[in-house]
Amino acid sequence: MSTNERILIIGGGPVGTVTGLALARAGIPVTVFDRLPVPAADHRAATLQPSTLDLFAPLGLTDEILRQGIESPVFQWRDRIRDEIVAEFDYRMLAGESDYPYVIQLEQHKTIQIALDAALAEPLFNLVRPVDVVAVRQDADWVEADVRREDGSVETHRGRWLIGCDGGRSLVRKSIGTSFEGFTWSERFNIVATNKDFEGYNFRYRNYCAHPDRWCALMKVPGENHAGVWRCLFPAHEDESDEYVMSDAWIRARFAECLPGDPDGFEIIHRNMYTVQQRVAGNFRGGRMILAGDAAHVNNPVGGMGMNSGLQDGLNLVGKLVEIWQGAAPDPLLERYDRQRRLTAIKYVQAQSIANKKTLDERDPALRQQKLDDLRRQAADPVAALEFVRRASLVSMYRESESIQ
Numbered sequence: 104m105s106t107n108e109r110i111l112i113i114g115g116g117p118v119g120t121v122t123g124l125a126l127a128r129a130g131i132p133v134t135v136f137d138r139l140p141v142p143a144a145d146h147r148a149a150t151l152q153p154s155t156l157d158l159f160a161p162l163g164l165t166d167e168i169l170r171q172g173i174e175s176p177v178f179q180w181r182d183r184i185r186d187e188i189v190a191e192f193d194y195r196m197l198a199g200e201s202d203y204p205y206v207i208q209l210e211q212h213k214t215i216q217i218a219l220d221a222a223l224a225e226p227l228f229n230l231v232r233p234v235d236v237v238a239v240r241q242d243a244d245w246v247e248a249d250v251r252r253e254d255g256s257v258e259t260h261r262g263r264w265l266i267g268c269d270g271g272r273s274l275v276r277k278s279i280g281t282s283f284e285g286f287t288w289s290e291r292f293n294i295v296a297t298n299k300d301f302e303g304y305n306f307r308y309r310n311y312c313a314h315p316d317r318w319c320a321l322m323k324v325p326g327e328n329h330a331g332v333w334r335c336l337f338p339a340h341e342d343e344s345d346e347y348v349m350s351d352a353w354i355r356a357r358f359a360e361c362l363p364g365d366p367d368g369f370e371i372i373h374r375n376m377y378t379v380q381q382r383v384a385g386n387f388r389g390g391r392m393i394l395a396g397d398a399a400h401v402n403n404p405v406g407g408m409g410m411n412s413g414l415q416d417g418l419n420l421v422g423k424l425v426e427i428w429q430g431a432a433p434d435p436l437l438e439r440y441d442r443q444r445r446l447t448a449i450k451y452v453q454a455q456s457i458a459n460k461k462t463l464d465e466r467d468p469a470l471r472q473q474k475l476d477d478l479r480r481q482a483a484d485p486v487a488a489l490e491f492v493r494r495a496s497l498v499s500m501y502r503e504s505e506s507i508q
C-alpha cells in the first residue's frame with residue numbers, strides 16, 4: 104500500500120491531467136490513474152475558450168497550445184433553409200477582459216499531451232497507467248483505490264483526498280451515491296472528419312447551421328502537421344439504422360447539404376456515432392471524494408463548453424485543496440466548491456448547450472424564425488453581442504462561480 108500523504112485522481116483525461124499538474128505545482132503529491140496506455144486520439148472536444156486559456160497561462164501551458172492550435176475569433180450561425188448567414192459573434196470584443204480574446208481549436212488529446220508533458224516534469228506528479236480502478240472507498244481520514252493492472256493483479260493505493268475525473272460513467276460518482284439527473288437526447292450524433300476544406304464557402308472556423316432535420320456543426324481543427332481537418336457533427340434520425348448512418352452514402356449526403364460541388368471528392372477520415380446526455384450530479388462531493396469534469400456533469404457538444412467547464416472545475420478545486428492541505432477546515436471550502444461549480448454548471452453550461460441545440464433544430468416555423476431573428480438582433484447590438492460572447496466563452500460563468508460564497 105502506498106503512502107497516504109497524497110491526493111488520488113481517478114482519470115487522466117483533460118480534467119484529471121490538468122488538475123494533477125496544478126496540484127503537483129502547488130506542492131501536493133498526486134497520483135493519477137488511467138486505464139488507457141496513452142490519451143485517446145478520438146474526436147471529442149476541440150475548443151479551448153478564452154476563460155480556460157486565461158487559467159492555463161499561470162501553468163505555462165498556453166504558449167504551446169497557441170503554437171499547436173488554430174486561433175478562431177469569430178463563430179457563425181447559419182440558416183440552412185434560406186442558405187444565409189444569420190449572425191457572427193466576434194470574441195475580440197473580450198479584449199481587455201481576457202488575455203486571449205479568441206477560441207483556440209485544438210484536438211482534446213493534444214491538450215492532454217501538452218499538460219501531461221508539463222506534469223511529468225514535476226517530481227510530485229505520479230502517473231499510473233494502464234490500470235483499471237475497480238473500487239474506491241473512504242474512512243474519516245483516508246481514501247483508497249483498488250487498481251487492477253494488465254496482468255490481473257490488484258493493488259490498493261491510499262491518499263487523503265480522491266478526485267473523480269473518470270468521465271460520464273464515473274465509478275467515483277456511483278461510489279458517492281449521488282444522483283445524475285437529466286435526460287438523453289433522442290437522436291444519435293455522428294461526428295465525421297474530412298480533409299475537404301470548407302473555408303472557401305464563407306465558413307468561419309466554427310459554424311452552427313440551423314435546420315429542423317439536418318442541422319450541423321462544422322469546425323476546423325489542426326489535424327496532422329497543421330494540415331487542417333474539418334470536423335462535422337450531424338444528427339441521425341430515429342428511423343435511420345446505425346449501419347446506414349455510418350455509411351459513406353449517408354455521410355456524403357450530409358456533405359452535399361452543406362457545400363456545393365462534388366461530395367464524392369471528399370476523403371472521410373473518421374466517423375463515430377454516439378448518444379448525448381444532459382446531466383448534473385446531485386452533489387459534487389461525498390466525504391473525501393470530489394467530482395470534476397464529465398464525472399460531475401455532461402452536456403451536448405454544441406457550444407464547446409463541456410471540457411472547458413470541467414477544466415475550470417478542476418482548477419477551482421485545486422485552490423481549495425491547497426488551503427485544506429495547509430490546515431484549513433475542509434467542509435466550508437468543499438461545500439463552496441459544490442455551490443460554485445454545480446450551480447453554474449446548471450445555470451450556464453446546461454442552459455446554454457440546451458438552448459444552442461434547440462435553436463439549431465427548432466421545428467416550429469414561427470419559433471424558429473424568432474430564435475434566428477434573436478441571434479441576428481444580438482449580433483447587431485454591441486451591448487447584447489458582448490453579453491452573448493461572455494456567456495458563450497464561459498467568462499460569465501467563471502465570474503459568477505468565483506463570486507459565490
Ligand SMILES: Cc1cc2nc3c(=O)[nH]c(=O)nc-3n(C[C@H](O)[C@H](O)[C@H](O)COP(=O)(O)OP(=O)(O)OC[C@H]3O[C@@H](n4cnc5c(N)ncnc54)[C@H](O)[C@@H]3O)c2cc1C
Binds near residue numbers: 113119235236271396
Ligand atoms: C464527440 C464529442 C465532442 C465534444 N466536443 C467538445 C467541444 O468542442 N468542447 C468541449 O468543451 N467539450 C466537448 N466535448 C466534451 C468533452 O470531450 C468532455 O467534456 C471531456 O472529455 C471531459 O473530460 P474529463 O477529463 O472530465 O473526462 P474524460 O475525457 O472522459 O476522461 C476520463 C478519463 O478517465 C479514465 N477512466 C474512467 N474510468 C476509469 C477507471 N475506472 N479506471 C481508470 N481510468 C478510468 C478514462 O480512460 C479517461 O481517460 C465533446 C465530447 C464528445 C463526445
